[in-house]
Amino acid sequence: MPRPLGDKRAAVVIGTRPEAIKLAPVITELRKRGIETSIIGTGQHRDLVDPVLDLFGLKLDLDLEIMEPESSLNAVLSRAIERLGAELETLHPDVVVVQGDTTSAMAGALAAFNSHIPVAHVEAGLRSNDLALPFPEEMHRRVISIVSQWNFAPTEYAAQQLANEHQLGKVVVTGNTVVDAVAQIMRARKAKPSTILIPTAPYLLATAHRRESWGRPIRNIALGLRDVLRTRPDVSLVFATHPNPLARLPVEETLADEPRATVVGALEYDDFLALLQGATVAVTDSGGVQEEGPTLGVPILVTRAVTERPEGLSAGAVQMVGTTRAAIRREVNDLLDDRFARARMSAAGREVYGDGHAATRIVDALVRDLGGRKAPRPRAEGRGGRKVSAGGD
Numbered sequence: 390m391p392r393p394l395g396d397k398r399a400a401v402v403i404g405t406r407p408e409a410i411k412l413a414p415v416i417t418e419l420r421k422r423g424i425e426t427s428i429i430g431t432g433q434h435r436d437l438v439d440p441v442l443d444l445f446g447l448k449l450d451l452d453l454e455i456m457e458p459e460s461s462l463n464a465v466l467s468r469a470i471e472r473l474g475a476e477l478e479t480l481h482p483d484v485v486v487v488q489g490d491t492t493s494a495m496a497g498a499l500a501a502f503n504s505h506i507p508v509a510h511v512e513a514g515l516r517s518n519d520l521a522l523p524f525p526e527e528m529h530r531r532v533i534s535i536v537s538q539w540n541f542a543p544t545e546y547a548a549q550q551l552a553n554e555h556q557l558g559k560v561v562v563t564g565n566t567v568v569d570a571v572a573q574i575m576r577a578r579k580a581k582p583s584t585i586l587i588p589t590a591p592y593l594l595a596t597a598h599r600r601e602s603w604g605r606p607i608r609n610i611a612l613g614l615r616d617v618l619r620t621r622p623d624v625s626l627v628f629a630t631h632p633n634p635l636a637r638l639p640v641e642e643t644l645a646d647e648p649r650a651t652v653v654g655a656l657e658y659d660d661f662l663a664l665l666q667g668a669t670v671a672v673t674d675s676g677g678v679q680e681e682g683p684t685l686g687v688p689i690l691v692t693r694a695v696t697e698r699p700e701g702l703s704a705g706a707v708q709m710v711g712t713t714r715a716a717i718r719r720e721v722n723d724l725l726d727d728r729f730a731r732a733r734m735s736a737a738g739r740e741v742y743g744d745g746h747a748a749t750r751i752v753d754a755l756v757r758d759l760g761g762r763k764a765p766r767p768r769a770e771g772r773g774g775r776k777v778s779a780g781g782d
Contacts, residue, residue: 397759398425400482400501402473403449404433404493406441407677410658412488413445414569414748415511419486422752424759427480431455431469431493437632441658444574451476462492462525469496477504483759484509484539488566490523490530502536509755510558511566513540514547515676515697522695523599523676534558539758541751543742544700559758563750564743567680571662572745575685578659585660587667588625588651593617593721594668596675597640597692598631606712607636610692611643613717614672617725618649624725625649627664629656669731670724672710672717679707683738688731690720706738 399419403409419426430438430449433456442448453476455468473496477485485501487494488511498508510533520527534540534551537558542548543565551560595614597607614626628644630637632655644650656664665671666685671678674692682689683706690710701707710720724730 396425397484398427398480398482399484399486399755400427400429400477400480400506401486402429402431402493402497403438403442403488404431404469404496405491406434406437406655406658408488408491408493409438409441410570410677411512411566412486413442413447414566414573415486415488415751416447417445418748418752419755422756424752424756427451427482429453429473429476429497431473431496433465433469433491433493437655444577444657444659445570466492466496469493470500473497473500474503477501477506482506484755486511487533488512490515490526490533492525492529495529495532498533498536507538508533508536509539509541509751510534510537511541511751512543512547513537514542514544514549514551514560516547516550517695517697519695522601522693523697524601527697539754541747541754543747546700559754561750561754563754564745564747565680566747566751567677568684568743568745569748571681571684574659574662575666578663585656585663587663588627590667591623591669591725592625592627592667593670593672594664595626595628595672596630596678597628597673598633598636599674599693602674602692602712603635604639606692608639608643609712609714610672610674610717611640613714614721615644615647615650616714616718617721618647620722621725622649624669626651627668628652629661629664630654670721672721674712680742683707683741686735686739688724688734689738690717690724692717700741701738704737704741706734706741708734 401416416426427450430452432454453472484507486509487497501508517527534556540551540558540560541563548560548562597610628640630640641652644652668687670688671682672690679698679701683701689707692712710716
């Protein structure tokens with residue numbers, strides 16, 4: 390029996406922490422509009438997803454547990470597609486929502502496409518125009534765009550990339566949902582005591598985890614930052630590492646004997662944002678930090694050769710420094726020496742990625758096309774898986 394027009398179902402696929410961060414505001418908004426929403430976790434980064442969802446009062450409805458020891462990219466992708474496909478055939482949602490460019494996102498999009506279910510792609514249109522940088526994410530996001538009925542572009546630049554490719558799906562510029570998430574988390578954090586010790590300023594915050602940075606590039610990043618510390622006795626460093634030993638071990642080995650360097654594992658998201666907000670400069674290869682830092686007014690130095698987020702560069706909130714030891718040492722020192730440059734970068738990026746109402750715009754578009762209740766305009770502009778909860782927040 391067909392369901393009434395307003396009785397719509399969405400399935401949201403989450404595999405990694407960044408997906409959880411950026412999709413949580415969308416899930417909250419979908420449920421607020423009365424759209425039955427199932428959160429499907431692939432298990433790609435299982436231990437990192439649950440704490441983020443907890444911050445937003447959300448839980449997985451289904452965990453597909455796709456990860457196994459020493460899994461190849463092909464094995465992870467094939468398991469994700471197979472198990473997602475089986476669940477989507479059972480759920481029969483009206484839309485499958487994916488975010489970004491992960492293996493989980495591409496698997497969700499392909500499984501939905503094969504089941505003739507419309508795909509909504511959050512953060513569509515990011516492009517480096519180099520299939521090797523980042524690998525394999527640049528391929529993933531291009532494939533997702535091809536099969537998506539809705540391409541929710543975070544910026545006008547991203548929308549133009551989709552237009553240049555003549556994508557068939559509808560393109561809607563929404564802003565980036567990370568701004569929604571950061572605003573919500575920072576408001577909530579003010580109401581609770583801090584769970585971490587924030588260093589005395591000035592301090593650097595660093596992250597490095599991308600596959601193309603494994604090995605010598607990550608070691609160079611750590612060496613360059615160690616050089617800075619050894620010539621600046623007033624500066625300290627917090628280096629937040631990734632659980633993968635290929636990203637973590639070079640950092641631990643390089644900074645082991647540096648007394649003003651603190652190497653930490655994966656932080657709770659609200660703790661990380663608090664550390665980021667207090668940093669004098671952040672050094673990162675993370676796409677998310679390229680958005681979070683400018684939103685919080687923190688100057689960002691990017692240790693990559695290319696970026697799919699040129700908006701921060703154009704605005705003057707972000708600088709590219711590459712992964713050579715000498716360049717990292719030079720650029721960090723130059724920025725620490727120039728407080729006026731830091732102030733310009735801090736002011737330049739606060740509105741680059743939106744006004745905090747991206748989730749509302751995304752769900753407005755889905756409600757308009759699927760049928761359902763529309764929100765008021767913001768004043769500012771079972772198979773192969775494990776049931777986790779009965780649904781709901």
